[in-house]
Amino acid sequence: MVKTMDSKNKLKGLVIRLNNDRLQLLTHLSEFSEFGYEHSNKSQEFSEPTNEFSYSRNLPLTCFLMNNQGYLIAVALGRRGISAGTALRKVNLSDIAYLSEAVHFKSILENVPNRLVKGVTEAFSNQGGTFY
Numbered sequence: 001m002v003k004t005m006d007s008k009n010k011l012k013g014l015v016i017r018l019n020n021d022r023l024q025l026l027t028h029l030s031e032f033s034e035f036g037y038e039h040s041n042k043s044q045e046f047s048e049p050t051n052e053f054s055y056s057r058n059l060p061l062t063c064f065l066m067n068n069q070g071y072l073i074a075v076a077l078g079r080r081g082i083s084a085g086t087a088l089r090k091v092n093l094s095d096i097a098y099l100s101e102a103v104h105f106k107s108i109l110e111n112v113p114n115r116l117v118k119g120v121t122e123a124f125s126n127q128g129g130t131f132y
Helices: 020-034 105-109 114-125
Strands: 013-017 046-051 061-066 071-085 088-104 128-131
Touching (some): 020 088, 088 105
Antiparallel strands (some): 013 128, 071 088
């Protein structure tokens, strides 16, 4: 779930939980990039539909990519894209950095400031979401 933003654009992070098919596609594209195949510039970019959220399309987002088991697998630079259907928004991801080892979101919470714990927990616990 994605929380609705206020007009002040305070959003700092977006958690995107990838289903197995999308995760396989992302992995496949990153392998092409590693080995220098013809369309390697495209593999550094990946778009994912998420629940609708309000945010400037001109401001960058820090995006945390997770698998279905709740493990953080990558961090990327994101931008809010165009509508991806009813109540959906496309997020354009670039500069995807894969973690050398997947980290469960619960271990991340240990280092989150107290004032952010509730929002970060909700974002990581659900289907993904935003936090401030």
